[in-house]
Amino acid sequence: MKWDWNAVDGFMPYFWDGLLVTLQALVLGSLISFALGLVWALLMRTPSRWVRWPVGVVTEFVRNTPLLVQLFFLFYVLPEWGLTLSALTTGVIGIGLHYSTYTMQVYRAGIEAVPAGQWEAATALNLPVARTWRVVILPQAIRRVVPALGNYVIAMLKDTPMLMVITVLEMLGQARLFSQQHFQFTEPLTVIGVAFILISYLASLLLRALERRLVH
């Protein structure tokens, strides 16, 4: 086996396209999982079990079935029900939904870690419940869970290649396409491998900076 820099040069334009798609999937998937996970976590705290029960069942189901199966389902079954989305949109929703069932657990732990005294002080000051959540509980809970949420961003990054199976040309998709056309596998796969490491590393640096800022 020999390393061919020309193959690297040839792959780079496709690599940039793939990188852009990977980053889109990662950023949008993260945002969806952060937002949706928080919604699940809050719904699980409502007094009504008619809310908690269905949310519990749905999120448990999503968490305990493979992301790959969910992606296939969203991509091939939803259109049969009349809902057709682009491959990337489907993938972003799939990843975001799947990981929201993990981030909800992270939020739950963060919310439970806020001392009961904070709720009591808010009650004593007569703050409305919604306001208590917004300005007292969630700021403290979220500050605590940023590191844990960050871990799921890295995990999501490593799951983005699954989008290939629903025709999204992210980094691995581009590498595979290039390899099959040029019969050169080593170079494109190495390039995207290095790219995954770099993105993970940069993401973790960013998260650490964010953590430091939050600890005031």
Add this chain to the structure above:
Amino acid sequence: MSTDTVKNPETNPEKHPGELIRLEQVTKRFGDNTVLDHLDFSVQAGKHVTLIGPSGSGKTTILRLLMTLTKPDEGTITVDGQQLFPAPEKQVREIRKKIGMVFQQFNLFPNMTVLKNITEAPVTVLGMSKDEAEERARDLLDLVGLADKCDARPTQLSGGQQQRVAIARALAMRPQVLLLDEVTSALDPELVAGVLDVLRDIARSTDITMLCVTHEMNFARDISDQVLMFDSGRVIESGPPEQMFSEPEQDRTREFLSAVL
């Protein structure tokens, strides 16, 4: 255990002029443990009442009931003529506006500055303008001797300073009643005096009603109009501090005071 009740329930529950807080036959249980046992007592507006007694005798539970942090199993509680349990949410909020509470563990909001801790509720609950709330907060911080700490975070303050901010925060809501729940118990000994001085000041210079659970007997003697001795969920004796501290009638009170004084 003595079963004497010092105050008998009034025969006419309708009118009690000057009375701000009234508990009638209030019982509170935690599992098998009866913390309050058919308790009756009332507090006149403007009075400073101190609850003393051994740990677990139900003193703190009374404050928590009044602040609606917990519910009674039996009995009625009225504040300023309005019943608290059961009551529609709107009425509960109205009653809570009249009551402020300072906690043993301060419970300041660590994610807000000192100033924001104090202004948050006046702005969102009372609808005060931000400027007015901040001006009043600065006055209150001045009152508790922390005028220079507006922009500090609670975590940057000592326990005593945090507790004084918590007092300012409670006062910012202009409550008629201030509930003080062992406010110096979590403090280092050298910080206790500063907090008690602030409270003495407030007791002297305002007409706020105070309901105070404390183990600081000198403080209780200084500020109280009335001292209630609790044991096993009941008031076993009450009276003005001079009498309670020098010539209590009940053996249990004498025993307790000789242990803590």
